Amino acid sequence: MHACLLIPEILAHIFFDIYHHCAINYEDAALSRVCHSFKDIALDVLRTELDNLEPLFTCLPHDLWIRTPERKLIIRRPVTSADWAIFERYASRVRVLGNRQSDLFGGIDSEFVFAIMGCCSQSLLVPKLQVLCCRSYPRDLHLCMRYFLSPDLIYLCMLPQGDRFWTNTMTSVLSGLSRHSPRLKVVEFSFDCYHSEITSFKVIQPALCELTHLRKATFVLPCERDSSWLSHLVGLQELHINFAGFLRPTRSQVRISYLDKLSVALLNMDLHARLVAEWVVPCRQLELRCSTTDSAAVIARCLRMLDDHLLCDVLECLILNMPILFENEAIDKAFTLHTFVPLLRFSGLKEIEIATSCMSLLDDDALGSIVKFWPCLERLYLGCEHFWSTPPKITFRGLVTLLSTCPNLKGLGLAFDATKLNPPTAIGDVCNTNITTFQVGFSPIDQTLEVSTVLSAILPCLKQFFVEPSLFVEAPDRARREAKWREVSRYMTSTHSDAYLGTVLNVLDT
Known part of the structure; x- marks a missing residue:
C-alpha cells in the first residue's frame, strides 16, 4: 500500500469524493471491507451525514426487521444488547441528521423506534450529533426528540409543516x-x-434566551405577537425574522447592541416601519423583504422612519427585496432620486441591492448625485432582475460616473441604455479591473461591437453579462437582447487582443 494511503486525512478526502460524486448507496460499504485501516474512515464518511434514521436501523441484523411492500421498516423480534451495541457503534459516527424535505424517521415503524429507545441507557440515540434538521416528524414519536438533543448539538432547525407539530410533548x-x-x-x-x-x-422562549453560545437565529413568527423577548438573545450576530400573518403588527421594544446581519420579512414596507417603531437594532447588514410592493414615496417615507432604528451609522449593506410585479406597471412604483435621499447619509455603505424595483426614472445626473455619497461602494445592483416597459434613462455617461466615483466596485447590476454611445471625454481616466460580470438586466442594445469597444476601455476584465431572469412569462425582446450581450462578451474575450485593442483606441479617438 502506498504510504499516502496510511494518512487518515488523505483517505478521508478520497472516500468523501468517492461517496459524494459516485452516488453510492448507504448499503454500499465496500471500502470499509477492503482492509482494517480503511474501515473506520470509510464508515465515518458513510454515516457522518444522514437524511433520516433509516440507514442506522438497516445496519441492524436482518432477522431483527423486515421491509414491507410499502417500504416500512417493521421489527420482527425483541431487541437484544448485541443489537444495541451494533446500533450504538454506527450512531456514534453521525454528526448531521435530517434535511428540509424529508421525514426524520423515514419509513421506520414507531414500534421499532421505541424498541431501540428501550435499550438506550444514556437517553441519546445519536450521542455526538451536531446538526439536527427536522421538517416532518410523526406525532406519536414526539417524545423521541429528547433522544436527539446532544450536548454537542450546535445547529437545530425545526421548520415543520402543518399545525400538528407543536404538541405539549414536543414543547415540554x-x-x-x-x-x-x-x-x-x-x-x-x-x-x-x-x-x-x-x-x-412562549414556553420555549426562555430556553432560547439562555443559550449563551447562540450566534445566529431564524424565526417565523406571527406579526401580532410581542417580540420584545428578542432583546434577551445574548451574543447574537445574525437575526432573521419572517413575520407571518395579515393582522396589524404589534409594536414592541427590541434593543440589541449590534448585529452583523438583520433580515426582516413582512407584508410591505409600511408594516416594517410600524413594527420597528420602538426597535433600536444597529446592524452592519440589513435586509428588508416584502410580499407586496409599495409606491416609491411610501418606501422613502418608511426609510426615513427606520433611521436610527435599523438604519444606523454602522450600516454597510442594504438589501430591499421587493416582489416583481406581473400586473400593469405603475409609474409611482419607480424609484427616483427622492427615494434614495434617506440613505445618502450612510457614507460607509459597501453594498446596495434593490434589484427587483424599477429604476427607469433615474438618469445619469441622478445616479451621479446618489453614488457620490457612497465612495466605499463595492457592490451595486439596481433594477437588473426584471423587465420594465419604461426604458432606462441611464447611459454610458452615468456608468462612467459610477465607476469613477466608486473605484472599489466589484459587483455591478444596472439597467442602462446601451444604444446611446455617448461616453464622456474623461472615459480614458476610468478603468475598473475588479468587475468580471455585469448584470445588465433589460438594457437595450444594438451595436454590439461599439458597445464592447467602450466597455473594454472602462471594464477590461469583464467576461460575462446577464440579462433579467426569465420567469413565468419571458419579457419582450429578451432572447434578442441576451444574444446581443453574448456577442459583446465574445468580442471582449476575443483572442485577437492586440488587433482588438487598436480598434478600441480608434473608436475612443473618434
Missing part, C-alpha cells in the same frame, strides 16, 4: 433545550398563527 422537551444542548450556535424555528403554536413558543 424543547423547553429544556438550554440544559440538553447548551452549545447551540444556530437555531431555526417556525411558528404559525395557531393558538397552540403561540403558546408553545
Whole structure:
C-alpha cells in the first residue's frame, strides 16, 4: 500500500469524493471491507451525514426487521444488547441528521423506534450529533426528540409543516433545550398563527434566551405577537425574522447592541416601519423583504422612519427585496432620486441591492448625485432582475460616473441604455479591473461591437453579462437582447487582443 494511503486525512478526502460524486448507496460499504485501516474512515464518511434514521436501523441484523411492500421498516423480534451495541457503534459516527424535505424517521415503524429507545441507557440515540434538521416528524414519536438533543448539538432547525407539530410533548422537551444542548450556535424555528403554536413558543422562549453560545437565529413568527423577548438573545450576530400573518403588527421594544446581519420579512414596507417603531437594532447588514410592493414615496417615507432604528451609522449593506410585479406597471412604483435621499447619509455603505424595483426614472445626473455619497461602494445592483416597459434613462455617461466615483466596485447590476454611445471625454481616466460580470438586466442594445469597444476601455476584465431572469412569462425582446450581450462578451474575450485593442483606441479617438 502506498504510504499516502496510511494518512487518515488523505483517505478521508478520497472516500468523501468517492461517496459524494459516485452516488453510492448507504448499503454500499465496500471500502470499509477492503482492509482494517480503511474501515473506520470509510464508515465515518458513510454515516457522518444522514437524511433520516433509516440507514442506522438497516445496519441492524436482518432477522431483527423486515421491509414491507410499502417500504416500512417493521421489527420482527425483541431487541437484544448485541443489537444495541451494533446500533450504538454506527450512531456514534453521525454528526448531521435530517434535511428540509424529508421525514426524520423515514419509513421506520414507531414500534421499532421505541424498541431501540428501550435499550438506550444514556437517553441519546445519536450521542455526538451536531446538526439536527427536522421538517416532518410523526406525532406519536414526539417524545423521541429528547433522544436527539446532544450536548454537542450546535445547529437545530425545526421548520415543520402543518399545525400538528407543536404538541405539549414536543414543547415540554424543547423547553429544556438550554440544559440538553447548551452549545447551540444556530437555531431555526417556525411558528404559525395557531393558538397552540403561540403558546408553545412562549414556553420555549426562555430556553432560547439562555443559550449563551447562540450566534445566529431564524424565526417565523406571527406579526401580532410581542417580540420584545428578542432583546434577551445574548451574543447574537445574525437575526432573521419572517413575520407571518395579515393582522396589524404589534409594536414592541427590541434593543440589541449590534448585529452583523438583520433580515426582516413582512407584508410591505409600511408594516416594517410600524413594527420597528420602538426597535433600536444597529446592524452592519440589513435586509428588508416584502410580499407586496409599495409606491416609491411610501418606501422613502418608511426609510426615513427606520433611521436610527435599523438604519444606523454602522450600516454597510442594504438589501430591499421587493416582489416583481406581473400586473400593469405603475409609474409611482419607480424609484427616483427622492427615494434614495434617506440613505445618502450612510457614507460607509459597501453594498446596495434593490434589484427587483424599477429604476427607469433615474438618469445619469441622478445616479451621479446618489453614488457620490457612497465612495466605499463595492457592490451595486439596481433594477437588473426584471423587465420594465419604461426604458432606462441611464447611459454610458452615468456608468462612467459610477465607476469613477466608486473605484472599489466589484459587483455591478444596472439597467442602462446601451444604444446611446455617448461616453464622456474623461472615459480614458476610468478603468475598473475588479468587475468580471455585469448584470445588465433589460438594457437595450444594438451595436454590439461599439458597445464592447467602450466597455473594454472602462471594464477590461469583464467576461460575462446577464440579462433579467426569465420567469413565468419571458419579457419582450429578451432572447434578442441576451444574444446581443453574448456577442459583446465574445468580442471582449476575443483572442485577437492586440488587433482588438487598436480598434478600441480608434473608436475612443473618434
